[in-house]
Amino acid sequence: MKLQRLFSVACIALATTLAVLPGGASAQTPGVLRVATDATFPPMEFTENGARTGFDVDMMNALVKAMGKRVEWTDIDFKGLIPGLIAHRFDAAISGIYITDERSKVVDFTEPYFAGGLVALVKSSSTIKTVTDLNGKKVSVQVGTKSVNFLRDNFPQITRVEVEKNQEMFDLVGIGRADAAVTGKPAALQLAKTRTGFRVLDKQLTTEAYGIAVRKDEPELKAAFNAALAKIKADGTYAAIVHKWFGASAQ
Known part of the structure; x- marks a missing residue:
């Protein structure tokens, strides 16, 4: 019985080894x-x-x-x-x-x-017209995206509000906890088209x-x-x- 158990454990270990490649990939x-x-x-x-x-x-x-x-x-x-x-x-x-x-x-x-490229999304009622109008204000961005470095390097006076999910950026703008969101043009245009109360600033920030x-x-x-x-x-x-x-x- 003990030998049988040891054999079973060995088989499981071998199967696990064969199922995994270097770097942790299956x-x-x-x-x-x-x-x-x-x-x-x-x-x-x-x-x-x-x-x-x-x-x-x-x-x-x-x-x-x-x-x-x-x-x-x-x-x-x-x-x-x-x-x-x-x-x-x-x-x-x-x-x-x-x-x-x-x-x-x-x-x-x-x-x-x-x-594509980066654009700024604001509430339709916002008086913001250009990205420079956001100096001293809060702008939501998604962690790991180019928006983070773009604002950090080009607009240090803007306070970045970094979030994990794309939808969180838009929600913060919607409830007024951020004055704008900087994100990819396709996503911003899609939101402005499908959800009332938002608009995209006319001037695109980057071309990517x-x-x-x-x-x-x-x-x-x-x-x-x-x-x-x-x-x-x-x-x-x-x-x-x-x-x-x-x-x-x-x-």
């Missing part, structure tokens, strides 16, 4: 691409009726299909996307991630798949490019993504996804 299923996102950023990625949806979700599904694979999604807070990718918890990350010099030091990015993040030690995956992106642009799939989420004039 063994990958052939033909599956593990992709992480923070599905709280409509219209890029969000959940609706219990299902994950959005521009980035459609884009990734189309890319993976063009690569002859299927996607396995992981939901994670935005600030954990890059660390989780480096730790081999998943193979790629798509979540309205701007290609920046700072991020490019630790991960690689595909070719840009969409143009969205990219899919991959590890630096996997150039083949980066190349495969870029080839798939070229393929779906050539066959009309890309244009259809853009039109679905942003209209005919988005690109």
Whole structure:
């Protein structure tokens, strides 16, 4: 009985060892691409009726299909996307991630798949007209996003209110605990369109490019993504996804 128990324990230990790769990642299923996102950023990625949806979700599904694979999604807070990718918890990350010099030091990015940028969102009744009007005021930003560093480096007189979730930024503006939120243009425009009482300042703060993040030690995956992106642009799939989420004039 004792030997049988020892044998069972040994089998469990062996199975656990085989199921885990260096860096803490689970063994990958052939033909599956593990992709992480923070599905709280409509219209890029969000959940609706219990299902994950959005521009980035459609884009990734189309890319993976063009690569002859299927996607396995992981939901994670935005600030954990890059660390989780480096730790081999998943193979790629798509979540309205701007290609920046700072991020490019630790991960690689595909070719840009969409143009974006930072904007400021305020209440419709606000007298704020430009970002400089926010000096001395409170602005909500999401932890781990470019908004944090942008305000820190360019508008040090603005008091940043850093929150974990995208929706929290907007809620703080709505209840008056922040005078504005600085976030990506698609999300800000989506909120102003679907929720009354908000408007986006006319002048865009930055012009950015969205990219899919991959590890630096996997150039083949980066190349495969870029080839798939070229393929779906050539066959009309890309244009259809853009039109679905942003209209005919988005690109």
